[in-house]
Amino acid sequence: MTLWLPEATTTAPEVDHLILAMVLISCAVLALVFGLMLLYVIKYRAGSGIDRGAVAKKTWRLETSWTVATLVAFFGLFIWGADLYLRLFEPPPDAMKIYVIGKQWMWKIEHPGGQSEIDALHLPIGRAIELVMTSEDVIHDFSVPAFRIKHDVLPGRYESLWFEAKRLGTYHLFCTQLCGTGHAQMTGEIVVLTAPQFQKWLQQNGAGETLAAAGKTLFMRNGCSGCHGGNGVGGNQAGSAVRAPALAGLYGSAVTLADGTVVTADDRYIRDCILLPATQRVAGYPPVMPSFAGQINEDDLLKIIAYIKSLATEKPS
Amino acid sequence: MSATAIETSEFATSYLTDGFTLRSWLLTTDHKRIALLYLGSITFFFFIGGFAAALIRYNLIVPEGMIASAETYNRIFTMHGVVMVWFFLIPAVPVTLGNFVVPLMLGARDLAFPKLNLISWYLFIIAGAVVVYSLFTGGVDTGWTFYTPLSSSYSQGHVVMTVVAIFIAGFSSIATGLNFIVTIHRLRAPGMTWYKMPVFLWSLYATSVIMVLATPVLAMTLILLAFERIFHVGVFDPALGGDPLLFQNLFWFYSHPAVYIMILPGFGVVSEIVPCFSRKEIFGYNFIVWCSISIAVISFLVWGHHMFVAGTSIYSALVFSILSYLVAVPSAIKVFNWIGTMHKGYIRFDAPMLYALGFIGLFTIGGLTGLFLAALGADVHLTQTYFVVAHFHYVMVGGMVSAFFAGLHYWWPKITGRMYPEMWGRLGAMIIFIGFNLTFFPQFILGYLGMPRRYHSYPPEFQVLNVLSSAGATILAAAYLLPLAYLTWSLFYGERAPANPWGATGLEWRTPSPPLTENFDVTPVVTERPYNYPPPEVAPGHV
Numbered sequence: 001m002t003l004w005l006p007e008a009t010t011t012a013p014e015v016d017h018l019i020l021a022m023v024l025i026s027c028a029v030l031a032l033v034f035g036l037m038l039l040y041v042i043k044y045r046a047g048s049g050i051d052r053g054a055v056a057k058k059t060w061r062l063e064t065s066w067t068v069a070t071l072v073a074f075f076g077l078f079i080w081g082a083d084l085y086l087r088l089f090e091p092p093p094d095a096m097k098i099y100v101i102g103k104q105w106m107w108k109i110e111h112p113g114g115q116s117e118i119d120a121l122h123l124p125i126g127r128a129i130e131l132v133m134t135s136e137d138v139i140h141d142f143s144v145p146a147f148r149i150k151h152d153v154l155p156g157r158y159e160s161l162w163f164e165a166k167r168l169g170t171y172h173l174f175c176t177q178l179c180g181t182g183h184a185q186m187t188g189e190i191v192v193l194t195a196p197q198f199q200k201w202l203q204q205n206g207a208g209e210t211l212a213a214a215g216k217t218l219f220m221r222n223g224c225s226g227c228h229g230g231n232g233v234g235g236n237q238a239g240s241a242v243r244a245p246a247l248a249g250l251y252g253s254a255v256t257l258a259d260g261t262v263v264t265a266d267d268r269y270i271r272d273c274i275l276l277p278a279t280q281r282v283a284g285y286p287p288v289m290p291s292f293a294g295q296i297n298e299d300d301l302l303k304i305i306a307y308i309k310s311l312a313t314e315k316p317s
Numbered sequence: 318m319s320a321t322a323i324e325t326s327e328f329a330t331s332y333l334t335d336g337f338t339l340r341s342w343l344l345t346t347d348h349k350r351i352a353l354l355y356l357g358s359i360t361f362f363f364f365i366g367g368f369a370a371a372l373i374r375y376n377l378i379v380p381e382g383m384i385a386s387a388e389t390y391n392r393i394f395t396m397h398g399v400v401m402v403w404f405f406l407i408p409a410v411p412v413t414l415g416n417f418v419v420p421l422m423l424g425a426r427d428l429a430f431p432k433l434n435l436i437s438w439y440l441f442i443i444a445g446a447v448v449v450y451s452l453f454t455g456g457v458d459t460g461w462t463f464y465t466p467l468s469s470s471y472s473q474g475h476v477v478m479t480v481v482a483i484f485i486a487g488f489s490s491i492a493t494g495l496n497f498i499v500t501i502h503r504l505r506a507p508g509m510t511w512y513k514m515p516v517f518l519w520s521l522y523a524t525s526v527i528m529v530l531a532t533p534v535l536a537m538t539l540i541l542l543a544f545e546r547i548f549h550v551g552v553f554d555p556a557l558g559g560d561p562l563l564f565q566n567l568f569w570f571y572s573h574p575a576v577y578i579m580i581l582p583g584f585g586v587v588s589e590i591v592p593c594f595s596r597k598e599i600f601g602y603n604f605i606v607w608c609s610i611s612i613a614v615i616s617f618l619v620w621g622h623h624m625f626v627a628g629t630s631i632y633s634a635l636v637f638s639i640l641s642y643l644v645a646v647p648s649a650i651k652v653f654n655w656i657g658t659m660h661k662g663y664i665r666f667d668a669p670m671l672y673a674l675g676f677i678g679l680f681t682i683g684g685l686t687g688l689f690l691a692a693l694g695a696d697v698h699l700t701q702t703y704f705v706v707a708h709f710h711y712v713m714v715g716g717m718v719s720a721f722f723a724g725l726h727y728w729w730p731k732i733t734g735r736m737y738p739e740m741w742g743r744l745g746a747m748i749i750f751i752g753f754n755l756t757f758f759p760q761f762i763l764g765y766l767g768m769p770r771r772y773h774s775y776p777p778e779f780q781v782l783n784v785l786s787s788a789g790a791t792i793l794a795a796a797y798l799l800p801l802a803y804l805t806w807s808l809f810y811g812e813r814a815p816a817n818p819w820g821a822t823g824l825e826w827r828t829p830s831p832p833l834t835e836n837f838d839v840t841p842v843v844t845e846r847p848y849n850y851p852p853p854e855v856a857p858g859h860v
Contacts, residue, residue: 002778005766018695019765026685033652033681037674040659041666046596052661052852059601062657063650070649074642077692082635084694089631104471138467139561141626141701145767148698152627154562155466156555159628172776176701176769178460180471181388184772 008146008167008192014084015148022077088149091162095130097267098123099211099302102133102140102153105182107173110302114214115205119188121173123165124198130162132267136298141177144190152177156275158268165192215307218300222292244289245282251312256283270305331734331831346431347834352417353732354438359413360801362404362445365452367797369397374756374790380777387773391458392474394771398461399479400452403486404445406713407575410582411528412441412493414724415521417732419497421825421832422515424506424841429499437492444486451475451482460771462572465553465564469545477546480539487532490578494528497521506824508843512606515823515847516599519606520585523613527574527581531617535571538564565627569620577616579713581609583680583720584651587673590727591655592848593821594670595662599848601654608647615644625696634693641691648684652677663853667819668742672723675750679715683708686761704764707757715753722749722800729804730818734831735811741803748796755789822849 007013043050098121099110109117123129133142135155142161143150146169151161175186193201208214219225227244250265258281263269273280274296277289296304332349335341342350372393376384384390416434420427428434451457457474459467468476501522505514542564544550551557553564584605592599599605621629621637655677664670686708690696699705722745729737759782768779775783817826824841825832 003762003766015694015698018692019689019698022685022689022692022695026682026688029685030681033656034678036656037659037677040656040662041664041674044595044659044662044664046663046665046853055597055661059604059657063601063604063654066653067646067650070646074645074688075639077688078639078642081692081694081696082638085625085634085638085697086631088694088697138471139464139627143701143767143769145698145702150626150697150701154555154628156561157628172767174767174769174772178391178462178464178467178771180467181391181458183391184382184387184769184774187776 006146006167006169006171007148008144008165008169008171009148009163010166011084011088011163012146012148015088018080018084021080025073025077089151089161091130091160092128095128095162097130097132100131100133100142100153101136101298101302102142102175102179102186103136104138104180105175105186107142107175107186107188108299110211110299111202112211112306113202113206114208114210115202117205119173120191121188122191122193122198122201124195125165125168125192126195128162128164130160132158132160132302134158134298138179139177140175140179140186143174143176144171145174146171147190150176158271160267168192168194211303211306212310213307215300215303215305215310218296218304219307222296222304224304227289243285245285247308248311249313251309253312257281258283258287267305267309270308271301274301274304330834331829332834333734333831335834344435346427346435348416348420348428348431348434349732349832351434351438352413352415355408355412355416355441358438358442358445359405359409362400363409363797365449366397366401366405367794369393369400371790371794373397374787376773377775377783378787380775380780382774384773388458390773391460391771392456395457395460395474396452399448399457399483401713402461402575402579403483404441404448406579406717407486407490408441408493409579409717409721410586410724411497411521411524411578412437414586414721414728415497415517415582416493418728418825419500419518419521420504421731421828421836422518422823423500423504424509424824424837424843425500425504426836428496429503430496433492433496437489437496440485440489440492444482444484444489447478447482447485451478462568463539463542463564464568465542465545465559465561466556469542469552469564470554470556477543480543484536484539487536490528491532494525494532497525498529501525506841506843512603513843513846516588516602516605516609517582517585520581520588520609523609524578524581526613527578527616531571531574531578534567535575538567538571541567562624562628565624566620569623570617573620573623574613574616576709576712577612579717580680581612583676583717584609584648586720586724586727587655587676588651589821589823590669590673590723591658592850593727593819594665594667594673595659596665596820596850596853597658597662597848598846598850599654600657600660601650602846602848605651605654608650612644612647615640615647619644622691622696625693626700638691638693642688645684645687645691648680652681652684666743667726668737668739668746669723669727669819671743671746672719672726672749675746676716676719676723679711679719679750679753683711683713683716686711699764701769702764703760703768703770706770707760707764710757710760715757719746719749719753722746725800725804727819728825729807730814731825731830731832733808733811734814734829735807736814736818737807737811738803741799745796745799745803748792748799752789752792752794752796756786756793757789759783759785759789822847 101108107119109121133153135153140153141150142153147163149163151159171190173188173190228247253265254262255265256262275293281287376382376390457476457479459472541552545552551559553559553561619641621633622641625634726742763782814830816829828837
């Protein structure tokens with residue numbers, strides 16, 4: 001039996017510090033509560049002839065002091081926990097994105113280079129990684145105890161979490177949201193490699209085309225290019241009967257919607273545009289795009305998004 | 318103080334001897350008899366839920382699971398949760414002890430709506446029958462939380478039937494809550510102002526408010542779930558155009574306040590027992606009372622703390638975190654006040670007091686570990702693991718069930734007219750405390766190490782702690798059978814109880830044990846504050 005859990009990410013020690021602080025506070029409070037109870041049941045037991053003296057009638061002084069003390073301590077813990085949480089779920093902008101699809105009862109991982117793996121995630125040490133996750137059926141949860149991180153994986157939308165591994169090794173991956181019969185089998189391993197090892201792993205497993213290249217094929221096959229243009233240039237160019245927004249340079253830019261709101265074109269936005277176009281009308285364009293909900297599976301969706309993302313660098317002229 | 322009342326009662330009939338036919342029980346509107354009907358029913362469900370718990374601990378002895386089928390295991394822990402939450406913990410104290418002593422404590426003849434009280438029992442029994450039927454025809458595997466879209470579109474079990482059972486049980490809760498609220502408003506004895514009410518009544522008042530306000534939300538949520546499952550109306554399943562988080566929001570909007578439905582009555586019981594066995598006025602009466610009320614209010618505003626990693630907004634998490642800390646403050650104040658009550662008291666160690674001390678200790682551990690889960694950064698690691706399981710069992714089982722036993726022993730002489738065997742009572746209290754800690758403490762460590770809850774099988778490194786926990790569970794199981802045995806024994810062979818065996822204040826002790834059908838010959842008049850325990854002139858040699 002080991003009572004020790006590796007701290008395998010840069011943020012794991014911070015989580016442990018917070019937990020340790022609360023363990024110490026709890027021990028102090030328990031010592032006080034159990035200590036006083038023990039003291040009183042011995043000292044003031046019915047058979048004890050000890051002089052009780054006068055019993056305090058006014059209680060508000062004591063009440064106010066322990067109420068204020070509790071409030072102050074709790075507020076401190078709140079700030080500590082909240083600060084850490086905000087950092088745990090704020091991925092750095094340069095994080096490497098890896099895609100995760102959960103389904104009853106397996107994890108499928110898609111690397112940007114087209115490498116995919118089942119119930120395993122290989123990743124390099126010392127590099128911020130952002131996982132973009134979705135589910136094909138029920139709610140799952142991607143949990144890595146050694147990384148002190150978890151997040152639910154929901155159907156119909158992208159959720160993300162990030163971490164930076166700082167310790168080589170193989171760690172448990174658990175699904176921690178009850179997802180049906182095989183819930184306890186929906187586990188896997190997280191393998192942290194050195195950068196050269198990771199490159200080697202990518203090469204050994206990178207048989208096919210990249211996600212973006214596969215996405216380009218899908219972009220053509222699903223007829224996206226009919227309106228958005230062969231290279232996603234958009235507009236009303238020759239060969240395109242409908243005026244549709246340009247996709248080149250779209251990823252990461254600010255988009256003004258028909259209702260005036262401004263959103264950032266991230267994975268989640270592009271996903272919604274494809275599946276729920278009516279809710280994401282871009283200002284100045286007619287709402288003619290059909291919904292692709294139910295037409296494109298999660299795997300292909302990721303590839304199309306990767307393709308659109310790859311157009312980000314091709315600024316429209 | 319109560320001599321006259323007791324003497325005249327020699328000529329009146331106790332509620333137990335007022336009719337021996339089955340009909341006189343099944344169609345009774347006497348709150349005391351209904352309390353006993355409820356006591357029998359919830360005991361039955363406690364042992365069904367307990368049996369499921371035993372199977373869970375049995376399965377987890379080995380990493381690959383002793384029970385061959387993961388599906389069976391999932392159905393067992395779901396049934397454990399459903400039965401324990403809705404058919405034991407939520408009703409336990411209000412419908413048994415509350416039903417029995419609320420009118421007595423108020424100096425009233427009965428609850429405000431005696432027939433509604435009987436109807437609530439029948440609703441409970443119908444609900445219980447449906448849940449038992451669904452259990453024996455295959456059960457359900459979604460966990461007691463019924464998260465969508467698993468429950469609405471994917472699960473194969475009897476989701477709709479189980480949900481219907483909970484829906485019906487909800488109406489039983491609402492009826493009880495409504496009855497208590499009206500009774501406490503309208504039927505207080507002359508002179509019993511709000512601030513002369515025992516804390517137990519305040520606690521049940523706060524509980525009833527939550528029951529009446531929160532339960533309808535659960536009912537609506539479950540109806541929507543059933544509609545989605547049967548008619549494929551898209552509410553929660555994204556594949557049908559719904560939002561899975563909507564279910565969680567609605568479910569926890571009921572189920573977090575429900576935690577306080579479970580624990581507030583326990584606070585009330587302990588607030589009766591600690592002053593009685595410390596022979597001292599309760600410390601900070603007004604603070605304890607207003608803590609109950611503020612818990613009832615704030616408990617409606619903390620549901621989001623179940624969803625810190627569920628995909629809700631980061632900022633909503635901040636709000637729910639600070640509100641969760643806020644709701645913990647009144648509970649902490651109560652603990653300090655109970656200890657303050659013991660200070661300079663004349664403490665006796667009868668079984669109710671031992672159970673109450675156990676409650677204070679275990680509830681404090683449960684509350685403190687709640688702080689870990691309210692701290693956002695720590696919750697990310699600890700939530701959905703055995704840490705959470707241990708936390709809520711410390712509150713619900715260590716706290717609530719201990720308080721239930723404390724109250725059951727305290728009022729047992731009043732309810733049955735018999736004394737329970739004192740030494741067995743004390744022994745039971747101590748074994749439950751030990752068994753409980755052995756079962757659930759290892760689960761905190763398991764949770765920190767990352768063992769997910771609701772796992773039929775687990776990696777081998779978690780085995781030692783799981784075996785420890787299962788070993789503790791055997792002790793705990795035996796410890797729960799112990800009161801069943803000696804309390805049953807006392808019904809037949811126990812010493813006859815006097816009207817007021819504990820020398821307690823409170824109107825319920827001013828009538829014979831067991832009480833008359835009419836409760837009081839003469840409606841009592843209240844002139845002093847509750848818990849007016851004078852210091853004993855000679856300390857009795859009762860240690």
